[in-house]
Amino acid sequence: MGALTGSPYEKLLKQIEKGVKEFDGDDRSMSRLVKKMVREIQQTYSDEGIDEEEHDLLMEELEDIDPEERELPKVGGDDDDYFDSDMPDAPKLTSKAVDLDDLLSSKGDSFTSSYGKDEFEEFRQKMSQDFYAESDEAVAAGDHEKDIRTVHRTFVDDDADLAAVKKLISEESGLKTDDMQRQEDEEAAAATQALADNTYSVDEDGTEWWQDDDGYWWFRPEGENDWLPYDE
Numbered sequence: 218m219g220a221l222t223g224s225p226y227e228k229l230l231k232q233i234e235k236g237v238k239e240f241d242g243d244d245r246s247m248s249r250l251v252k253k254m255v256r257e258i259q260q261t262y263s264d265e266g267i268d269e270e271e272h273d274l275l276m277e278e279l280e281d282i283d284p285e286e287r288e289l290p291k292v293g294g295d296d297d298d299y300f301d302s303d304m305p306d307a308p309k310l311t312s313k314a315v316d317l318d319d320l321l322s323s324k325g326d327s328f329t330s331s332y333g334k335d336e337f338e339e340f341r342q343k344m345s346q347d348f349y350a351e352s353d354e355a356v357a358a359g360d361h362e363k364d365i366r367t368v369h370r371t372f373v374d375d376d377a378d379l380a381a382v383k384k385l386i387s388e389e390s391g392l393k394t395d396d397m398q399r400q401e402d403e404e405a406a407a408a409t410q411a412l413a414d415n416t417y418s419v420d421e422d423g424t425e426w427w428q429d430d431d432g433y434w435w436f437r438p439e440g441e442n443d444w445l446p447y448d449e
Contacts, residue, residue, distance in 0.1 A: 272291070424439060
């Protein structure tokens with residue numbers, strides 16, 4: 218009769234205490250008691266018979282006697298419902314329900330979902346442009362054309378690595394500097410003039426041939442970027 222008097226919290230607590238005495242030493246029965254009481258506690262909470270604090274206190278009482286030492290769901294915590302798979306009909310805790318659409322929607326003072334992507338793209342372009350500007354200054358200061366004529370008569374000089382990196386970034390980013398465009402135009406014009414002067418040609422293998430102002434011949438295999446000296 219004691220379990221039928223008092224507040225809902227007191228009734229549930231007395232049922233737990235009674236079960237502890239009745240099933241002491243019987244782990245299987247004690248485990249079933251824990252599951253049964255979890256259902257009753259959640260249902261009573263859903264019916265507003267007990268508050269959050271009472272709900273969690275009762276769950277802690279069950280955790281103390283649970284032979285499987287499970288962590289039971291609390292209203293005040295972030296735990297998922299433990300018995301979802303064991304008890305598909307267990308009542309859901311409704312007082313903490315959250316509308317996911319409201320939760321995930323952006324607030325007026327929050328960033329939009331594209332903010333990070335846009336900021337990264339802007340940063341990437343700025344870094345690329347800064348790199349191009351510094352590279353152009355370095356190439357100009359190194360008197361690139363003079364180096365080609367004097368260092369082992371090869372087009373691969375100290376600026377080659379810098380130019381290769383510059384080209385790689387240009388290909389990946391899709392950006393092209395004024396200097397790069399001007400260089401392409403100059404090369405196209407030079408090739409046209411060389412054809413007219415019989416100092417430039419392309420053989421059947423796709424290899425390009427070019428004679429410089431000193432009468433030396435250079436060749437560039439198809440698909441390659443660097444000219445190589447031709448030794449007869």
